[in-house]
Amino acid sequence: MGAVAAVVVVGVVFPGLEDPGAGMWPLLFVPLPLLGLAALIPGIRVAETMQARLLLYPGPQAPHEYPAPEIAGSPSSSWGDRWRVFMWLTLRLWLGFGVTVVTLNGIVLTLGLLMPSLWPPFGPAPMLLPARWGWWYPLLAPVSGAALVAVVWGAGALMADLAPRLLGPSPAERLAELEERTERLLERTRLARELHDTIGHALTIAVVQAGAARAAGTPEFTDRALAAIEDTGREALSELDRVLRLLREDADPTAHRPTLAQAGRLVESARGAGADVTTRIGGDLDAVPGPVSREGYRMLQECLTNVLRHAGSVPVTVRIEVLDGRLEMEVHNKQPAGSGGSRGGGSGLRGLRERAVLLGGAATYGPYDGMWRVHVTLPLR
Incomplete structure (x- = not known):
């Protein structure tokens, strides 16, 4: 030629x-x-x-x-x-x-x-x-x-x-391709976390409620447990539908995502599963920026799910405070006997720490004064 x-x-x-x-x-x-x-x-x-x-x-x-x-x-x-x-x-x-x-x-x-x-x-x-x-x-x-x-x-x-x-x-094209691939991987990781948080929390609540109802053996408690399972399942289906909609190109990734302003339903779910939850909320949660509030909700959900999954029906204290330029969230509960004092190997807690780092904050977890504590600090700006 x-x-x-x-x-x-x-x-x-x-x-x-x-x-x-x-x-x-x-x-x-x-x-x-x-x-x-x-x-x-x-x-x-x-x-x-x-x-x-x-x-x-x-x-x-x-x-x-x-x-x-x-x-x-x-x-x-x-x-x-x-x-x-x-x-x-x-x-x-x-x-x-x-x-x-x-x-x-x-x-x-x-x-x-x-x-x-x-x-x-x-x-x-x-x-x-x-x-x-x-x-x-x-x-x-x-x-x-x-x-x-x-x-x-x-x-x-x-x-x-x-x-x-x-x-x-060219180098510029390689860089653009690498950035696009990174974005896809980050999106897949975020979707995996959303599914883990939503489905994991719902299944944990359902399992704990079903076990408690069978152990109680009373019609009244069974009715309350079934009602709680029904509400949790309906909420999980709604969350699952929202996560699946993220796969569409025209979907808003932040649409209908719960924020810390709806943290009360997480607390009520945990209480319905048998946990004795005490809450201390300081500051205006509605004033927390959207990304921080949405990720804070998922972190609180992960903490309460881990309590029900690993500790069972134990007293839990939740503290959420909006301070000067930062959001502090702390969840601590009594460690059950024979737990070994460590739950740091799960992917949920690692994901919680990654969420905090991506927002410029920090998350620590582990035994603290005979309790298991998760402490999160997130900047509001």
């Missing part, structure tokens, strides 16, 4: 093909300005990438695994991209022309070495060796064929090696 382009451009544009004394330079250099103009077109990069993928690398039908190189499939977006596309087009022109010349001359040379011995009327071929050494010609024919194959293979290998460098993504 490079040879065809060179011959067509030189034959049509300049200086023509009538002058044999012009040499090879017009074929190699006259097309370069046109290649420069082509490289300015952003879509040329896409076209060259498609050709490189189809012609230089094995496809799915290959009998062995071959790692596909990283070649950009997007149009040129910067002058650096256009410059690399121009270098790639120049490489195709020069290598294509050179391989074509070597191929045509190599075939003629190989046939010239073979024909005198295969067909004597053909006569001795004018070669580099004297005519009296013509008996060497058949022995040199395999060398000529092997050299031809080596040149063609080497040129293809060179283009396959340079394609990722000249057509591959």
